[in-house]
Amino acid sequence: MMSVGGLKKVSDHGADYVLTQLMAAGYEAYLVGGCVRDAVLQKPIKDIDIATSALPEQVMECFPRTAPTGLQHGTVTVILKQGTYEVTTFRTESQYENFRRPTSVAYISDLSEDLRRRDFTMNAMAMDMAGAVLDPFGGQKDIEDGILRCVGAAEERFGEDALRMLRCIRFASTYQLEIEAKTWAALLAQASLLRHIAMERVRSELQRMVEGPAPARAVRLLLASRLTAHLKKQLPLPFERWLAHDAALDVVSALAEQHDRWVLLLMLMETPADSVRQALQELTFSRADMDAVVAVLALRESLAAQLLGGDTQDAASDTADQPLLERAWKFGAVRHGSAAASTLLRVLRVLPQPDRETDGELARFRSSIVPALLRNGEDWLSEIPCFSLKDLLLSGTDLAELTGKPPGPWMGKLLLQLLELTALGEIQNERQALLCAARDACN
Ligand code: ATP
Ligand code: MG
Secondary structure, eight states: OOOOOOOOOOOHHHHHHHHHHHTTTTEEEEEEEEEHHHTTTTTOOOOEEESSSSSSHHHHOOOOOEEEEEGGGTTEEEETTTEEEEEEEOOEEEEEEETTTEEEEOOOSHHHHHHTTTBGGGSSSOOTOOEEETTTOOHHHHHHHEEBBBOOOOHHHHHHTTTTHHHHHHHHHHHOOOEOHHHHHHHHHGGGGGGSSHHHHHHHHHHHHHHSHHHHHHHHHHHHTTGGGGSSOOSSOGGGGGGGGGHHHHHGOOSSHHHHHHHHHHHHHHHHHHHHHHHHTTTTTHHHHHHHHHHHHHHHHHHHHHSSSSSSOOTTTOOOHHHHHHHHHHHHHHHHHHHHHHHHHHHHHHHOOOSOOOOOOOOOOHHHHHHHHHHHHHHHHHSSSSSSSSSOOOOHHHHHHHHHHOSSHHHHHHHHHHHHHHTTSSSSSSSHHHHHHHHHHHO
């Protein structure tokens, strides 16, 4: 049961001003959607959405500064010094094309018809200027009972807009709600419609699930729903492997950094870093996010490849050869970057023992490499004099002078080799030593 006692009004001067102006001009105006839900839940409010009986051009007449940010949906953004406010004319959504967002909207004069088009009862409430909640679909009662429920017939609602199924899992996990039986049954029945939803929107929902307060719950619901089997683009990720790592799912929320959470979740899938890169690309992750996450997985993979050897080893008894591990670690840290190395240590620090006896590569990595790596990894990193070519005290120009050869790809390769040798402590990061080593390498 969640408490909805002591309800507070959304106290936001900008919102009060927008409502006052619209009402003074003779229109109805209410706060709607997420901000009302969060006020009822007594959670911090993010963006404020306002619904009104005024038509978009009438809204624009009420305020000196506006931007027509979504005119096709009836939305005008009001710009105040306190912030921006999305003001949307009461509307219905009559036609949905391809199971996603409506193609045409019709303006209406009735607030409760506007609330009816919304996805879940807790998102279908409005609040007036005085703080009174208008709640025609029982959103407050559902919140009190800890239930997430579609407005109206769930199967229809998911059929109109398949993104709502991902929103369902996101809200259920972030607000710790039980999904009402008919809503869940409808989600299972309509799962295959998710193929109509752009990967970018899928990614945004997944990010909010993983980055929210209850990623383990989201993952379990995703698995149970089988939604990931119905994405627009097939991803080379064996999601079902998460089932073998139930205890590890629970520690994801202990990681504060978003990249760390993704690394752990993707690591648990025990799939090559290259496949992960491909999947994150399909999901339209930013280049920076993708590179950061994949570098960590590639680093772990390189350690496993160098130290675990064949799959005949006995997981319980073998422990990694320490000097070999140190070498592989320092080498990998330079190759994949110090950020990747630090992330890997943070993630491995929380990685629990596998749920049951398994002889998978990750289990062997966990038992034979992780303990020594956690003991020494930080120290070994601090021994590395430089992680990037720009800190190496030898440049491409030096190499050109030394060899008399024209610049080319050989240069980058040789500099990287020298960087690796300095990381391993085999040569000092100083000009003479580097020149010597370069000369040796060229001969
Ligand atoms: P948050 O901002 O935390 O994601 P929110 O509920 O405010 O939550 P928004 O995407 O900002 O979500 O949408 C504002 C409101 O618009 C929602 O509360 C809901 O009433 C309605 N809404 C948004 N997306 C949909 C959708 N796909 N189907 C139906 N209603 C929706
Ligand atoms: Mg919102």
